[in-house]
Amino acid sequence: MTLLTNLISGLSLGSVYAIIALGYTMVYGISKMLNFAHGDVIMIGGYMSFIMTMYIGMNGWLAMLVAMVVCTLLGIMIERLAYRPLRGTGSLAVLITAIGVSYFLQNIALLIWGANPKMFTSLFKGMKPIHAAGGQLTITPESIFTILANVVIMILLTLFVSKTKAGKAMRAVSEDNGAAQLMGINVNQSISLTFAIGSGLAAVAGVLMLSTYPVLMPTTGAMPGIKAFTAAVFGGIGSIPGAMIGGLILGIIEIFSRAYISTELSDAIVFACLIIVLLVKPTGLLGKKISEKV
């Protein structure tokens, strides 16, 4: 039964990684850049939600909605102010800028909210965990909702990119920015939309994560950000199903290493797995290269 309990915790943590990884993978897909500030958007989302519930007394779900709106706008602003002016320059300049934005957000948070950790109140406070198998198996509402949220987000996002005009345009821009312009697609708009979606989802991921792991401080987003980035690479960066699979596998590996091997080594094991996958399949699990035909 502990195996099953661990599996569910792993899936839940993995779902958080998967939702964050979507932001990395979509942004990478469309603008070929690694947005290292993405993890810190999660933290901002967490603080927004925290403030809305603690100081304004808002309902947790409503607070999450506010956090989503704020993060969506933040994502659009980051792209507009920090990354767009650098488009067309070397990828190194953009990468360093992204790291700069990451530290900027962390320090802004430090300035406003201080370094003291805040205790986040779970979105699902008051809901009872489910007991099964004669009390041996406990499933928390946090786990259930996180896993469910991930599934719903994946389905909606997949429908969005495969069925809607804006979604197809995003795929077209990802593949060939220049050719997309020749179709009349406004590339800037498409990229803004991608940042908006990724950042809005980061807020959801932040609230879900903090509901299970409630310690909120300015560096809260950094580690999950890196892990989710790893998940995106693991699954094949640029691929939406890849982000989902990468996230889930990573979450499970992490929880299992913690439970059966060593808590201290769990991160090392996660990254070792990434290295092994990349050695065997450099494009990640689902990453692919379409060979060009003449």
Next chain:
Amino acid sequence: MMGTVLTVDNINVYYGAIHAIKGISLDVNRGEIVTLIGANGAGKSTTLHTISGLLRSKTGNIEFLESSISHVPAHKIVAMGISHVPEGRRIFQGLTVEENLQMGAFVTKKDRIAHNLEYVYEQFPRLKERTSQIAGTLSGGEQQMLAMGRALMSDPELLMLDEPSMGLAPILVDQIFDIIVNLNKAGTTILLVEQNAQMALSVADRAYVIETGRITLSGTGEELAKSEAVKKAYLGG
């Protein structure tokens, strides 16, 4: 029917320090097939890229249907009526054939899309057989057809084709050129860039020869096909 559709007036285009286009001027009249021929790297593709707004000229002006498009962003130029089939086709490999065509209709009014799709399938029946196939798995000839079909989805007044024959078997080249002539007869004005000068001159009303960023010769297709300089340099005789 007659009248100038496109006027390119003294454009100069740079890639960093490289002066790629040195004062090119040309015009295209309604209903014509105009071709730009010249060697690799002469500046033919760069000229098309500048017209469609992906590159900018430092000087001069580009006028399309009597309005200047020199400073119009690329994605708005399509809506004005210029469709550009880029070199190497550049279809969206991961999208299906139909999705590629939908992208071509990105700026097309909703009520025209179904009509245009039908027109494209009429011109390229092969595409109709493969609507839901992933475009990257098409053969080279089919990919060229898809790139042309995609460009036609926006109802272009002017269709710019960059090396449509590149990498295709001779029989397919003939087929593609037949289609170009048909499209032109159906009313589309065409600006054609080709390395296959013989083919290009055989269908063109007028032609320009570009050498290292300058226009060195121009005339009717027939005149240029007979010109000694062109024969020597581009027609292998």
